Amino acid sequence: MYDVIIIGAGVIGSSIAREVSKYNLNTLVLEKGEDVSVEVSKANSGIVHAGFHFDDTNLKGKLSLRGKTLIKDLSKKLDFPFKENGSLVLAFNNDDLLVLAKFKENADKRGIDTKLLTKEEILNMEPNINANVIAALYCKSSAIVNPYEMTIALAENACENGVNFKFNSKVINIEKHNDIFNVFTETDKFESKIIINAAGIYGDTINNILSENKLHSIGVKGEYCLFDKVAGGIINSTLYPIPTKESKGVLVTPTTDGNLLVGPNAESTDGLSNTYVSSSTLSNILNTGKNYVNNLQTNRVITTFAGVRPKLQEHTDFIIEECSDVRNFINVLGIDSPGLTAAPAIGEYVSTIIQSLIFTTKKENFKDIRKGILKFSSLSLSEKNKLIKSNPLYGKIICQCEMITEGEVVDAINRPLGATTLDAVKRRTRATMGGCQGTGCMLPVLNILSRELNKDITSINKNNTNSFIVTK
Ligand SMILES: Cc1cc2nc3c(=O)[nH]c(=O)nc-3n(C[C@H](O)[C@H](O)[C@H](O)COP(=O)(O)OP(=O)(O)OC[C@H]3O[C@@H](n4cnc5c(N)ncnc54)[C@H](O)[C@@H]3O)c2cc1C
Structure with missing residues (x-):
């Protein structure tokens, strides 16, 4: 029981x-x-929203403000990627300025530090923003996380x-x-x-x-384009447009891994599991992104995806x-x-x-700290050599794009929760997430999964049941 x-x-x-x-x-x-x-x-934007979009009249506003503070601390304790990259809400006309003023007033009321920036200040901070911008609301404490x-x-x-x-x-x-x-x-x-x-x-x-x-439940889908890391450095902050009635609008944001993300739209969908993307929607999203950012290298999109917002009628x-x-x-x-x-x-x-x-008591031996998977590519040369000497699996690169070693893949599979699918390994290590999207490393990862789990390779799924990759 x-x-x-x-x-x-x-x-x-x-x-x-x-x-x-x-x-x-x-x-x-x-x-x-x-x-x-x-x-x-x-499948979301991975933004830790600062709180100026919301107020204290409901749980959404109250819990997201508290959550924002907790995530920063948790990212250190639980070792997951988090970055306070700041955000800009961009204004391109006088109507937009009224929205910025409202956000600023709300932020002041909620104790969120924000600043209205002039065009010059914006372009100094982010030179790739469209020069038609006239003002922006800057918030230093907006952050990104790997969801x-x-x-x-x-x-x-x-x-x-x-x-x-x-x-x-x-x-x-x-x-x-x-x-x-x-x-x-x-x-x-x-x-x-x-x-x-x-x-x-x-x-x-x-x-x-x-x-x-x-x-x-009603589904409201949001589609995205994810850019290769080579196109990722064109902006540092999360760029918000003026929100629409349905959503916060199409964002342009870096990810914690250095890619660039553009999206989402907001579209009602009949099927709650409908995460298909359409070329017309993606093309609208990219055009919207181009309205705020110059030099958006659309030929550098490496993948697309969609998430469905869990809303209730x-x-x-x-x-x-x-x-x-x-x-x-x-x-x-x-x-x-x-x-x-x-x-x-x-x-x-x-x-x-x-x-x-229910009556209960606090655990005396609660473990507050969790160590994530060691990222081989982030080590110095001497640290890498030392690690390879102690475990030769770290000397074998499995994913060339992201420089992921066999040691990391094996660690992902054998951790407390385990990883039994290709996507479970991907989300823990980034193997198959690079520019080639798995062309080079999918098979080696499947072979390692097969060996470590002692299962035939034909029974390893991509993500859910019966999504086999290798067939007999
Ligand atoms: C396009 C988009 C962008 C977003 N951007 C942001 C953002 O930038 N910042 C932000 O703060 N939030 C954002 N969100 C919201 C955020 O993603 C969600 O609020 C959050 O992920 C909801 O998590 P969840 O655990 O409720 O849902 P889920 O992640 O869907 O988890 C529910 C789980 O229940 C399981 N399940 C369902 N039915 C059963 C069953 N019968 N038996 C067993 N298991 C079951 C499912 O498999 C699933 O794993 C965004 C959402 C969308 C769609």
């Missing part, structure tokens, strides 16, 4: 799992995918602190008998006293199994509460942007709700 079952291992479920792992609670995470961070937590590495770090630390993660475990039914939940996956049944519904865009289905207060705020008609069942839903920013604060918030429902 578990004390807590968390459904979903995106950044929200993983953050909750880490917070819960600070207590003496028997906790299980059930995830339908083969890894953590397989849905929207891997999937943050999710992996939170989940690994939770795992190291005793939380059990089960992958390929789609929750298909839940029954409640005498205050105990029976949670059914396609192959197993688990019992728990408390359920946390962190199933993202599919959270409506989980809620509707038990509650009479029916919820309905008739709700604009996050829903984080015990379900009114199902005791001990907590919904954490409608976590669209800035959910990544708010994630650590959502973890804390949910942990407080859990403590109000």
Whole structure:
């Protein structure tokens, strides 16, 4: 019998799992995918929003401001990429100036340090911005994070602190008998006293199994173009346009790995799993990016992707509460942007709700620190030589574009959560993420996965079940 079952291992479920792992609670995470961070937590802008887009009237505003502070500290403790690169909201006409003034007033009210910049100041800071810009709101504390590495770090630390993660475990039914939940996956049944519904865009289905207060998810897709690192250095800050009614608009931002990201749009989609991209949308996105940045080398786009915002019909705020008609069942839903920013604060918030429902005590031996995978390419020559002497696997380069060694791939596979798919290795090491997008290293990575997991290469998936790459 578990004390807590968390459904979903995106950044929200993983953050909750880490917070819960600070207590003496028997906790299980059930995830339908083969890894953590397989849905929207891997496909977003990776911005730690400073907070001037939001206010204190709702959970979104409050928890994202708190989350922003927590992420900085967490990135050091859990060793994931985070950079305070600053942001600029760009104004190109007089109407835009009114929006900047509103953002500035809101930022002052919320204690967020911002500054209105003149055209000259902007172009000094970012010479590649379109010279038609007339002003910008600069915020030093805006940051970028690697969203999937943050999710992996939170989940690994939770795992190291005793939380059990089960992958390929789609929750298909839940029954409640005498205050105990029976949670059914396609192959197993688990019992728990408390359920946390962190199933993202599919959270409506989980809620509707038990509650009479029916919820309905709506998908709002955002598509992106990712540029090669050689095109990455043209700007340092995150560039925001004036927001639209639907979203914060198409951003141009560096990533923590030195690539450049342009997107997302905001488009309603019928299918919640619809992460297809279309050439017309991508071309609109690139044209929008070209409106603010000169020298956008569109021939340097190495991949495209899309994420679907987990929104709920008739709700604009996050829903984080015990379900009114199902005791001990907590919904954490409608976590669209800035959910990544708010994630650590959502973890804390949910942990407080859990403590109000069940008696528990703090763990004395909680491990607050997690060490990430050693990045061979960041070492000095003497450090590299020393490492290769102690473990020759670090002397074998597997991914030439990103300079990833066999030692790093093996480490990824054998860590607490494990990595069983090509994409799980990719998200942990960056193998297959470089300019050639895996042409050179896909097969070597598959061979290492096959050897380390003692599985035939034809049974190794790219990401989800039956996404085999090598067939008989
Ligand atoms: C285009 C876009 C851009 C964004 N940009 C930003 C940004 O820059 N900054 C920011 O702060 N936020 C941003 N966000 C928002 C952020 O990505 C989300 O708020 C956050 O990732 C939500 O995480 P989650 O864990 O709720 O969802 P998910 O990552 O989708 O996790 C839910 C998990 O539940 C699992 N699951 C579903 N059903 C079941 C089931 N029946 N059984 C078991 N498991 C199940 C899924 O497989 C999934 O892994 C953006 C979102 C989008 C779409």
